[in-house]
Amino acid sequence: MRWFFLILAIAVVATAVALGPRGEKFSDPPFELFNDMDRQYKQRPQKSSNIFDDGKGARKPVAGTVPIGFKFPHAGNEKDLASDLDFSAGDDFYNTGLFGDFYGKGYPKNLTIDEEFLARGKERYQITCTPCHGESGNGQGVVSKYWAIPPSANLIDPRVKAMPEGQLYWTITHGKGLMGPYNGVVSVRDRWAIVAYVRALQAAAE
Numbered sequence: 368m369r370w371f372f373l374i375l376a377i378a379v380v381a382t383a384v385a386l387g388p389r390g391e392k393f394s395d396p397p398f399e400l401f402n403d404m405d406r407q408y409k410q411r412p413q414k415s416s417n418i419f420d421d422g423k424g425a426r427k428p429v430a431g432t433v434p435i436g437f438k439f440p441h442a443g444n445e446k447d448l449a450s451d452l453d454f455s456a457g458d459d460f461y462n463t464g465l466f467g468d469f470y471g472k473g474y475p476k477n478l479t480i481d482e483e484f485l486a487r488g489k490e491r492y493q494i495t496c497t498p499c500h501g502e503s504g505n506g507q508g509v510v511s512k513y514w515a516i517p518p519s520a521n522l523i524d525p526r527v528k529a530m531p532e533g534q535l536y537w538t539i540t541h542g543k544g545l546m547g548p549y550n551g552v553v554s555v556r557d558r559w560a561i562v563a564y565v566r567a568l569q570a571a572a573e
């Protein structure tokens with residue numbers, strides 16, 4: 368037992384000596400057991416880069432980039448932009464999809480379901496939902512090729528067809544099972560536009 372503690376003490380001291388020194392200056396790079404990602408390929412601020420012809424490392428934003436929260440200067444555009452950025456806090460049907468404890472049927476009165484609204488819904492659906500639910504809504508998006516358990520719901524199924532609009536809106540807002548909530552990335556108005564487009568997909572599948 369005595370030897371054990373002696374050897375243990377020597378081992379501890381040896382380890383501390385080998386790994387311990389800190390704060391001193393060395394000319395050689397330190398021995399790295401775990402390099403903690405000290406060295407990685409990246410572009411440091413204000414440094415040049417040979418990737419681009421102009422040799423600049425820092426790039427300008429792509430033409431047309433709009434920072435979040437930026438207000439377009441054009442007069443008359445403010446209303447659209449406000450609805451683009453509205454992610455809801457209200458407790459009415461428009462914001463929740465609910466009437467009291469029940470999913471609401473139909474669309475909120477302040478919305479006009481026209482061609483333009485559907486086009487917006489189509490665009491947003493294709494960006495947000497297609498990977499899982501597929502272009503046609505059949506649940507066979509690209510994700511199903513790699514990650515099939517459980518499969519994304521078939522949105523053109525009679526089961527989903529029978530759901531009130533408010534329930535579809537609620538599902539986009541809060542997610543369901545493995546489907547995450549989209550209330551942080553899809554604005555309230557766009558969620559309703561997607562609902563309208565899902566209805567169009569269902570009608571087209573008949």
Ligand code: HEC
Pocket residue numbers: 492495496497498499500510517518519520522527535538539543544545546547549553561565
């Ligand atoms: C990351 C993959 C994924 C994305 C993206 C996704 N969903 Fe889903 N969705 C699922 C899965 C998985 C289910 C099945 C959840 C369950 O039944 O547990 C589902 C279920 C649903 C359902 C049926 C809910 C129910 O009550 O059975 C609807 C409606 C739906 N999604 C709509 C959408 C819409 C609209 C979008 C785009 C805004 C979207 N989903 C985006 C994976 C996704």
